Amino acid sequence: xxxxxSTDTPHDADASLxxxxxxxxxxxxxxxxxxxxxxxxxxxxxxDIIAALYGHVMRVPDPASPGRDRFVLSKGHAALAxxxxxxxxxxxxxxxxxxxxxxxxxxxxxxxxxxxxVDFSTGSLGQGxxxxxxxxxxxxxxxxxxxxxxxxxxxxxxxxxxWESVMFAAHHQLSNLVAIVDANGQQALxxxxxxxxxSPLDRRWSAFGWHSHVVDGHNLDQLTFALAGETLSPPxxxxxxxxxxFGRGVSFMERQIKWHYVPMNDEEYREAVAQVDQ
Numbered sequence: 238x239x240x241x242x243s244t245d246t247p248h249d250a251d252a253s254l255x256x257x258x259x260x261x262x263x264x265x266x267x268x269x270x271x272x273x274x275x276x277x278x279x280x281x282x283x284x285d286i287i288a289a290l291y292g293h294v295m296r297v298p299d300p301a302s303p304g305r306d307r308f309v310l311s312k313g314h315a316a317l318a319x320x321x322x323x324x325x326x327x328x329x330x331x332x333x334x335x336x337x338x339x340x341x342x343x344x345x346x347x348x349x350x351x352x353x354x355v356d357f358s359t360g361s362l363g364q365g366x367x368x369x370x371x372x373x374x375x376x377x378x379x380x381x382x383x384x385x386x387x388x389x390x391x392x393x394x395x396x397x398x399x400w401e402s403v404m405f406a407a408h409h410q411l412s413n414l415v416a417i418v419d420a421n422g423q424q425a426l427x428x429x430x431x432x433x434x435x436s437p438l439d440r441r442w443s444a445f446g447w448h449s450h451v452v453d454g455h456n457l458d459q460l461t462f463a464l465a466g467e468t469l470s471p472p473x474x475x476x477x478x479x480x481x482x483f484g485r486g487v488s489f490m491e492r493q494i495k496w497h498y499v500p501m502n503d504e505e506y507r508e509a510v511a512q513v514d515q
Contacts, residue, residue, distance in 0.1 A: 254457045257325060258288035262486050262513045264321035264334070270506045272338040274346065278484035278496035280318040282421040282454070283388060286479055289460040290386060291322040300328050300354040306383050307372045309357050311365020312390040312419060313347035319355070320344055328354040363396025365389060366416060370406045373414035373474075386464070388417045392424035395433045400445070407446030412472035415464060416447075419454065421483040425497050442476045454479030486513045 295306040336342035343349040347360030369387035439449035452459040484490030487509040
C-alpha cells in the first residue's frame with residue numbers, strides 16, 4: 238500500500254508488513270526451487286527491507302506514474318525478493334513470476350526494466366547508486382517531490398564506483414536519495430570483513446556527507462521509521478545501514494556462504510518452507 242493510504246492501526250500495520258515479508262520469503266523459496274537457481278540467501282536477507290518499502294514507505298500508486306518514488310535494486314541477484322513484491326502489488330502476474338529464469342522471460346536472475354515496476358536494469362555491482370543519484374538529481378531539477386531508494390549490498394561497498402556516487406550525491410545535496418545497505422556480512426565466496434573490511438560503515442558514509450542510520454534490518458518498525466524519515470536540514474542524502482542475517486528465516490541457510498549460489502533439493506525445500514510458513 239502506498240504511504241499515507243493505509244487505515245490500519247499501528248498493530249494491524251505491523252502484522253500486515255510481517256505477513257507481506259513472510260509471503261515474499263515463501264515466493265523466493267518456491268520460485269527458486271521451480272527454476273533450480275540459487276541466490277536464495279541474498280534474497281531472503283532483504284525480504285523485510287522490501288516489505289517495508291513496498292508495503293508502507295514508497296509512494297507508488299501506479300508503476301507508470303511520473304511522480305512515483307523510484308527503487309533501484311543495485312544488488313540485482315536478490316531479484317526474486319523484488320519480483321515477489323511486484324506480484325503482491327499486482328504489477329506482474331503469476332505467469333510472469335512462474336517464468337523466473339525461463340526462456341523468453343524478462344524475469345531473469347537480475348531485474349530487467351522491461352518488467353512493470355522495474356525502473357532500472359541492474360546486476361553489475363557498484364552501479365545502482367549511480368542510477369539512483371541520477372534519478373534523484375533529475376527529480377530535484379524538475380521540482381518533483383519523488384524520492385529514490387537504492388538497495389546495495391555491503392560487498393558493493395568494496396566498489397570504487399559506489400563511492401564516486403556517494404560523493405556526487407553529497408555534493409548535489411540529494412536529500413531525496415536514500416541508500417539502504419544490506420549489511421549481511423557475506424558475499425559470493427567469503428565473509429565481507431575477510432575480503433575488504435570497511436567497518437564501521439555508518440561512519441564512512443557520514444564522512445562523505447551522508448546522514449547515517451543503523452537499524453536491525455529485520456525489525457519492521459525500525460525500518461519503516463528510518464526509511465520514511467523527514468528531509469534533513471541542511472539537506473543531504475541518507476543511508477540506512479540495515480544489519481541483516483544472510484538466509485534469514487531458514488536455519489540451515491543462515492550465515493552459510495554456500496547458499497549464495499546453491500539451489501535446494503526437494504528435502505531442503507520442504508524444510509525451508511516449513512520453517513518460514515510456521
